[in-house]
Amino acid sequence: MILAFAAVAPLLLERIYDEELDRIERVEIAYKQTSDLAKQGAAAQNEVLTSARALVQTLVSAQSTFNPSADDCDKFLAKTAASTPWIKTLSVANLQGKIVCSSFPGTIGLDISQRPHFIQALETGGFVVSDYFIGIRLKLPTITVALVQSGPDDRPASVVTALLDLSWFDKVATTFVPPTGFMLMIDGKGTVLAQYPNGEDWVGREVASHPLVQAMLARPKGFIIGPGIDNVRRIFSFVQLPGTSTRIAVGLDEKEVLARASRAMWKAVAEAAAVAALVLLGIWFGGERLLVRPIRALVNTASRIGSGADKTHAADRPWAAEFVPLAVALDDMAGKLSEREQELRDSNAQLRELAQTDSLTGLANRRSFNERLMAEWEIAVRLRQPIAVLMIDVDFFKKFNDHYGHIQGDACLRKVSNVLMEGTRIRVEAPALAPKMDLPPSFQRVTGRVRRVDFAARFGGEEFAVLLQGADLEAALLVGERLRQSIEDLLMAHAGAPWGFVSISIGAASVLPSEQGNAERLIESADANLYKAKRQGRNRVTGSAPVPLSQVS
Numbered sequence: 001m002i003l004a005f006a007a008v009a010p011l012l013l014e015r016i017y018d019e020e021l022d023r024i025e026r027v028e029i030a031y032k033q034t035s036d037l038a039k040q041g042a043a044a045q046n047e048v049l050t051s052a053r054a055l056v057q058t059l060v061s062a063q064s065t066f067n068p069s070a071d072d073c074d075k076f077l078a079k080t081a082a083s084t085p086w087i088k089t090l091s092v093a094n095l096q097g098k099i100v101c102s103s104f105p106g107t108i109g110l111d112i113s114q115r116p117h118f119i120q121a122l123e124t125g126g127f128v129v130s131d132y133f134i135g136i137r138l139k140l141p142t143i144t145v146a147l148v149q150s151g152p153d154d155r156p157a158s159v160v161t162a163l164l165d166l167s168w169f170d171k172v173a174t175t176f177v178p179p180t181g182f183m184l185m186i187d188g189k190g191t192v193l194a195q196y197p198n199g200e201d202w203v204g205r206e207v208a209s210h211p212l213v214q215a216m217l218a219r220p221k222g223f224i225i226g227p228g229i230d231n232v233r234r235i236f237s238f239v240q241l242p243g244t245s246t247r248i249a250v251g252l253d254e255k256e257v258l259a260r261a262s263r264a265m266w267k268a269v270a271e272a273a274a275v276a277a278l279v280l281l282g283i284w285f286g287g288e289r290l291l292v293r294p295i296r297a298l299v300n301t302a303s304r305i306g307s308g309a310d311k312t313h314a315a316d317r318p319w320a321a322e323f324v325p326l327a328v329a330l331d332d333m334a335g336k337l338s339e340r341e342q343e344l345r346d347s348n349a350q351l352r353e354l355a356q357t358d359s360l361t362g363l364a365n366r367r368s369f370n371e372r373l374m375a376e377w378e379i380a381v382r383l384r385q386p387i388a389v390l391m392i393d394v395d396f397f398k399k400f401n402d403h404y405g406h407i408q409g410d411a412c413l414r415k416v417s418n419v420l421m422e423g424t425r426i427r428v429e430a431p432a433l434a435p436k437m438d439l440p441p442s443f444q445r446v447t448g449r450v451r452r453v454d455f456a457a458r459f460g461g462e463e464f465a466v467l468l469q470g471a472d473l474e475a476a477l478l479v480g481e482r483l484r485q486s487i488e489d490l491l492m493a494h495a496g497a498p499w500g501f502v503s504i505s506i507g508a509a510s511v512l513p514s515e516q517g518n519a520e521r522l523i524e525s526a527d528a529n530l531y532k533a534k535r536q537g538r539n540r541v542t543g544s545a546p547v548p549l550s551q552v553s
């Protein structure tokens, strides 16, 4: 977003600056236009006054044709006034200020001796212009000009006055001021003399407190932007009409003047916003495609590695150059991790085996025998079949060691182990196979059931244990006897034994396990039978019928 803004800001600022210049220019043009119009008004009134002056001068100098006391004076003035549209009344007053002759008969006899223009005319002896005022008779803004007429003796004899109206104002306004424009004329006291448009609503009203009027009265000419007396905001120019305290103001609708400028300004802002949006979109699109997507894909690859994928193909994808090393590194990591994992698995397996195996004989150790016994016990409970244990002890082994040494003792133990391993490595996967095997009849019966693997372990020292799943006592005694015979068949010399060869004694015990039963009792029972075998003379198998385990001990 900052990038988008940075891309657009100079553009926008330049446009705003241009538009501001344009606005200023427009206001200046409006000022010039309004000031021209105001000046035009002033010029129009000046023209009227100049013409009035010329006319009055002509009248006063035409003594021969224009004698105020003559009968046709009224007629002459009426004719002259009728030919000039902006002259309302032409009158002649005597030195006492009484009107003696007039184009409008109604004013004859009127006393104007106190009127400022009459007094001023007599005082100066020159051409005098009054301020505009709202005429008593016509209720229209009027202005009076006056000039002293000299008699044949060159002394002031009478005063000629002309009452002029503001017809020029409407002419200028309607001709030059646009329909939404505004033209106002006020006198020095802030009374509306004329206004365009809707003049009739305003003429005669006192608006001196209005800010515009206050500004107009404060200076002879100037500019102002603000609400007009009709409360529409305008750009105004005003001038004082020469020779009077009257001011004329021309205003143009501010909104209209600035309409184009503000339209252009909004256009500029909209353009900038569009460019900003495009840049933003571009950045987003580019960012999404070039950064976010690849990162997401790499994150996926990483989490695949985390969840154990041994091979990832991140590097095969078409990456942007910056991501290639990372993808390659991830693939590499996946490969290495899986190698390590394999190594770990292997060494774990080795450790497990080591932990379960007796190093001297290669048979399972006592701990794994106990674990196996627990597991087989559960199975036997479920299958409702007996389970048997053979406890085996080498006879007179201390003597063997004493006679042949420990190394030979170890070798003997390994040989015994081999026999146990060979003798118990019968695995019957399916009962149907059992009859084909060369086994004693009762063993076949045992294997005919669901018998798993017989499990031989070195229990400690020269003692071994064999677990027989599914074997009742009869079967256990049979297996025991077979093992005993196999050792005897080895005919390993044993000088310490009465019969001269190595032999083993076996205690067998079998039980139908129950959930409440205890596997340890089975071992104890087999152990007790082993001692019985020892006591009875060794090199024999002894077992007890399956008795309730509680009575075994």
Ligand code: GH3
Pocket (backbone or CB within 6 Å): 360, 393, 394, 395, 396, 397, 398, 399, 401, 405, 406, 407, 408, 409, 410, 413, 460, 461, 462, 534, 538
């Ligand atoms: P019995 O007929 O009553 O079993 O007599 P025994 O001599 O076999 O009985 P005892 O338990 O007194 O002796 C066991 C001997 O086994 C003692 C020990 O030296 C020997 N032995 C135990 N473990 C090992 C072993 O790992 N290697 C060797 N070589 N001898 C062992």
Ligand code: MG
Pocket (backbone or CB within 6 Å): 393, 394, 461, 462, 463
């Ligand atoms: Mg022993």
Ligand code: MG
Pocket (backbone or CB within 6 Å): 393, 394, 395, 396, 397, 398, 462
């Ligand atoms: Mg022994």
